[in-house]
Amino acid sequence: MIIAILKEPKDPRVAMVPKTVQRLTKAGHTVWVESGAGDTAYLSDAAFQEAGAETHARTDILKSAEVLFSIQAPSPEELQLCQTGATLIFAESAVDDPEIQRVAEEKGLTGFTLYNLPRTTRAQAMDILSSMASIAGYRSVLVAAAKLPRYFPLLMTAAGTIPPARVLVLGAGVAGLQAIATARRLGARVEAFDVRKATREEVESLGAKFVDVPGSDDDQTSGYAKEQSKAYLERQRETILTHISQADVVITTAQVRGRKAPILVDEEALNAMKPGSVIVDLAASTGGNCVRTKDQETVVYNGVQIIGDSSLAANMPMDASQLLSSNLNQFLSLLINKEGELHLNWEDEILEATCFTRKKITA
């Protein structure tokens, strides 16, 4: 079976790293890697070849792949090249282009995207969102610390005492928690807020302080937060405002699946912030938690640097690719039986949930 890996045109990461490729080739699979796929992640073609892969041009890859890995979905035109019945596995693509659906159906492709992976315990080994959120959380603090015109830790030096920076983390999901941990490591005073009540314990388990907003309409059933009531939003806004005004760094990670991200830092809050403060908005790609956030840009407003960097994970391509690769390999193992052949068990809720197109059995 030919397992193929595409190079990402706009992303320094690569879907599989040589270490994983080696496992696959050892297991008897043929692995094709697009030439230069790993370059931006410091993984040379030679390294892939050493791991037993062949490197090929993009079109060859597309034409021959039986299982095709990529992070973002290729264009519908490229998919046209695929052989009938091929299996596509995308790491992060939402696959919201109806054209892709159409092409896939037409060509009898079976497609999965881990973007839709359920957030269950069993699925965690393939949870790319978690892996990447974790990197983003870690890097958000590094970026903030590098941009902040101040020290993070408390320092008592001959030239006086430098008080520790105050870091406020809004949204304590995977990224938020990692940000808390990293900021604490660097010696900052960390506070965090999330609408989900369960996160209080999680925040405190990392030694940070949880910011209380009196009352919350919480929904625990899914891992994702839903939108909040008006009254609550107002109370929340006020509480956060006071904490924002004291913060040196604000890291926002609040997202509501499938919707625009909630605004947590509004104009009033921005005006209350100290000049020199830094906001890192991890929700930038879905509109941002801060009113002034621009995706992929750093905006300076009123002396406050607002970093709308939604590609934080991509900018740590080596470990990011490593994690992606491991997640995807775990997913692949769900699709393969003991004999090393594709065998799709549609009973499995993970396959069910991640599949965006399925070869009609009648077709």
Add this chain to the structure above:
Amino acid sequence: MIIAILKEPKDPRVAMVPKTVQRLTKAGHTVWVESGAGDTAYLSDAAFQEAGAETHARTDILKSAEVLFSIQAPSPEELQLCQTGATLIFAESAVDDPEIQRVAEEKGLTGFTLYNLPRTTRAQAMDILSSMASIAGYRSVLVAAAKLPRYFPLLMTAAGTIPPARVLVLGAGVAGLQAIATARRLGARVEAFDVRKATREEVESLGAKFVDVPGSDDDQTSGYAKEQSKAYLERQRETILTHISQADVVITTAQVRGRKAPILVDEEALNAMKPGSVIVDLAASTGGNCVRTKDQETVVYNGVQIIGDSSLAANMPMDASQLLSSNLNQFLSLLINKEGELHLNWEDEILEATCFTRKKITA
């Protein structure tokens, strides 16, 4: 007495911050600050005015100052504007321009530069080199971590175990020690090397490992390291080579006062390094500890990013200015007697050492 503070044309820092200005005005001094001096350090003119200072244009400042503070020396032309007998205090200028000396002598100026401060215990409160080296050490790690395509800490996640990054710090002076501490905080495995034997204990006191180079011709008498013997350099080169080849991040801080920085990372070492590794060269301004370092530039060689950032401290302008300001104020207090008048005690070795030009008493 008019104490004046210049804006730095090429530096985001400012020599005095409002907090210190307030002390001076409270003590009865008149403080003039160049308009916009603090802008880049997020310190508004308003803040200075609130602290009791007046803001004025640059030429006015130069003309009226009795004591003039700046980080780098102004041009000789500008100094021509100064009133006779004024006292100049520079924070970081080496004052190697003979023209300045000439102008100063001509105008009967008395000039000090803290660049020449002795590294004694008593002088530590005004030790700008220490304050800035400390920031540079801290930031070097942040920059390295932000550039490294990998995590710093060990992470055991659902997608496999990410081993901790290996950080090698070459030169364990003030900056090196701070880098060690910061890298350890972020969870890296840290090793360090310095030619001065005394640093072993200091390195270990921060929980890092000291790299042994068999034999050393050490000189403990001054705080500054002197140049090393040929044979030693060869042994050192070899030892460091093996450690460099394993490192993910190399931070070099080795400087020898008044000379070109020693080359610790040569071509061979660079070639042995893993692609994706990062070098931060804090000695960039004196030629760099790495052969390929370019001052103020990031060079990529063979997949290794070589960051020659000699303005790391300047890029944290708020706290940097705060520390500078406090150091300068400590120095100023040496020059002022109880009545608040200038009174230079030339017996004091600190004045002695830092003075670069002195008003002739006969003049």
Add this chain to the structure above:
Amino acid sequence: MEAFIAFVQDNLLMIYSVTFAVFLGFELISKVPTVIHTPLMSGANAISGVVIIGAILLIRQTPSDDYLVLSFGLLGVILGMINVVGGFAVTDRMLEMFKKKK
């Protein structure tokens, strides 16, 4: 009361000994770590089997044809001996776990 005083004066030293023994028993045990409670109880229990000596003396003082009393004495000795031997043996087994393996 008279009888009591007489008893006390006749047995002053015994009273001293008994009192000291009581204190000694207290002191010996008062700072013992919790982990040793059970084996200690077991060991003390074995010592309390010292009552067997009464049974032995009983048999020795009984005419050899008084089978009823002798049987009782025999029963006493058996019961006491089970307590003694079993008690020490089981304590020893409990304490095996304290042997450091290395």
Add this chain to the structure above:
Amino acid sequence: MEAFIAFVQDNLLMIYSVTFAVFLGFELISKVPTVIHTPLMSGANAISGVVIIGAILLIRQTPSDDYLVLSFGLLGVILGMINVVGGFAVTDRMLEMFKKKK
């Protein structure tokens, strides 16, 4: 040897008491924290002043005109009493520092 055996048999209970007292003394002190060593020594020293009772009994048993022996007895009582009163008092002062201030 005979005399010794006779002595032992006459004083069996005293031997028991003395032995128990020895053990008791050991046990009472054996697990004492270091900080208390000095006051404890001082307290024990005061108790050892119990020898004064010998001096008292000596005086009482001395004919009232035997001034030499009486003077010796007086000396004994004085010495012993200094030991007793001074000992307890100084111990008390040492122990003042253990009073928790709050």
Add this chain to the structure above:
Amino acid sequence: MMSSFWFDTAYFAGVLLFIIGLQRLGHPATARRGNLLAAGGMGLAILAAIFSPLQTDYGNFLWIILGLAIGAAVGFMAAKRVQMTSMPQLVSLFNGLGGACAVVISMVQLIGVEQTSPMSQPELGTILLTLVVGSVAFTGSLVAWAKLDGRLKDNALVPPFPTIFNMGLLLVSLGMVIYLAIIGEGSSLWLISLLAISLVYGITFVSPIGGADMPVVISLLNSFTGLTAALAGLIYGNQVMLMGGILVGSSGTILTVLMCKAMNRSLWNVIIGGFGSSGGGSSSAAAGEQVAKELSRPDAAILLAYSQSVIIVPGYGLAVAQAQRACRALDNELTARGVDVSYAIHPVAGRMPGHMNVLLAEVDVPYEKLLDLEQANEALPNTDVVIVVGANDVVNPSARTDTGSPIYGMPILDVDKAGKVLIMKRSMRPGYAGVQNPLFFLENSFMLFGDAKDTLQALLQETKVGV
């Protein structure tokens, strides 16, 4: 005269050996030797009792030898055969037999031996008291044994209004002793009723007390037996019985108090609290049909201190309890004792990737001590003890087997393959995934309920002081 001296000396040596034995028994390191010393003392005393000169001496050595042989054989076999876990019962049983021995002696003294001279009041009183205390120790110990052995339910044999009932019996029996001693009566009817009342009191004294408190009760009854031995010693004018009995009596009493203290209860509370309110000690939580075993902290401490390899499995509970520091402290203590300690980090332990790494880095656990899933699962089967600190889902064996489980297929840490598993959590509640954990009910699993930090600190304390 001369020979009597040697026997006196032998008795004296016996007492000394008892004292030294008890002293040694108090320290884990010397306890075994102490036990042997005490046994030696006992042997000496028995030999002396057999051979010492008596005023009336009929010999009857065959009877004695026979009794000793039978008793020794039975006792030895029972002790060797018993399972580790049923030792407390056995001790209780032995204690009961000791009490029975005293009952037999005193009954014979009262009835069997023909009274040459009428007994004095104190003498008679002493014998009667021996009878009463011995009887209580006898039946009480039997009830305790039966409870521990699961032969008697906790609420069996409980009289109505147990406290009042028992008070009544106690007063009646003591009253009878005093009355009989004063009137000098020794008629069989009186004696039989006194015996009967005492025996019943032994039963009703113990029966209302919960099974979990039995060790305390046994210790108390043991001091009773000691007391009877001392009383019997008075009867026979025998020093070794007197002193040995007193020693056991007083040390047993203080031991009982200590045991109550270790359970954070008073002796009174144990005795009166009785059945029903005794839940505190025996909260073996039941889930469905199964029952999870609890382990006491001292026992856990000993288990750890005397094992060779320990693996700590931290989970979200470690983070919640902020127990990383306590965990490191215990690690240090164990390592100092030569135990090989490492940490098994499950990839999804905690609530974010690397959660455990962050916490353990905070307390500077060397990276070398951290095992990842694969390394850990290799090491676990050869590990003596695993400490699961607030982890749950990541050690849930149903992930391996139960296809219906929401965590089926997730690789877990195979802690069930280790020698023993200590599990620290606050309750039987499930973890994040909300599934029950069959690990808790396995043969080699033991629960240590409570906040993980508290539990770890308690273990540290026990290991430092106790072992």
Add this chain to the structure above:
Amino acid sequence: MMSSFWFDTAYFAGVLLFIIGLQRLGHPATARRGNLLAAGGMGLAILAAIFSPLQTDYGNFLWIILGLAIGAAVGFMAAKRVQMTSMPQLVSLFNGLGGACAVVISMVQLIGVEQTSPMSQPELGTILLTLVVGSVAFTGSLVAWAKLDGRLKDNALVPPFPTIFNMGLLLVSLGMVIYLAIIGEGSSLWLISLLAISLVYGITFVSPIGGADMPVVISLLNSFTGLTAALAGLIYGNQVMLMGGILVGSSGTILTVLMCKAMNRSLWNVIIGGFGSSGGGSSSAAAGEQVAKELSRPDAAILLAYSQSVIIVPGYGLAVAQAQRACRALDNELTARGVDVSYAIHPVAGRMPGHMNVLLAEVDVPYEKLLDLEQANEALPNTDVVIVVGANDVVNPSARTDTGSPIYGMPILDVDKAGKVLIMKRSMRPGYAGVQNPLFFLENSFMLFGDAKDTLQALLQETKVGV
């Protein structure tokens, strides 16, 4: 008969009170009460001795009252007047007086009291032994007192070949006791020589032992006094003397052994090691003319545990010793005891800016506990105890005053203004700046030499177990 019963009871109660008193004396929390109990026991015993019926009773109560009054007054005044620091000497002196009392009694028994019947061998032996042991306790205690009080140099009064010399004296005196007891001789000459030899032995026994070991010696001599009391009790057939003496004798002996252990030496080593080799205990390092005082760890622990506010001043030595964890542990323990603990961070402590912050952050010391220079110097004058953990230059008061010093003018932490200063370092070596630190020689400064981590851990241990 009846009244004798009551006096027997009083003696008995006295013994009981001694026992309970000693028991209580063993715990800091109850020690004071224990002392009072023992004193009560003594009072009871003295009263009983005065009023108990005697066979030959001449009364002479005035004599007795007079003696008691003088003794009590002198003893009381001495105890009240003495400085805290000279208490050990005083105890030694008291002990010597107790020994002298025994000497007086035994001399009188031997010579003064007219022998109605010749004494038995054991009796005579007992009295002679009382004389010998009492004499040794007497002169030995006086020498110990003189040494501690600085009245006698360490090498004064040492005989040539002290070990052999003392062995000889010991053998001679014991030989004389046995010989005299057997021949029943009691002539004055013999007695006077025995007395003289014993008195000399007391001196030469103690004189070779170093001043630092005197507390051990005092404890040993104290158990000697106990022994004489017991022997005298035998002479008088008095239980309270016998039992009280035995108790002191045995507890004194074990206490001596414990004290040696606490110094990591054997009793034998103390006695034989003698003068010169005894440096271990008294290494008060001298710098120039001045002498820095050392404090024992137990004393330091007590000082800390019973103070209200403690400020820890970390320096480079903390970093070198990697003692941050130990420091935090001590902080926790003290805080748990209600002591107010904070940290004073000097701006240039350590070897890089913020060095101390990094270390303390590693062990999560809350930022609120950190005082900077100004805050600390405000708090220090009201602080009970300062612990300087491996800091030196930053607490060097010469920076304030000594214009010649290379650190003149540097603001320092004014730890010398606090109540007491404990200084942990390994030696008297100077710090980074290379200047001597006059702080070490101040009245309120005490050195705790050794690696800071070890010292802190030892203090923690002492505080946990001891106080």
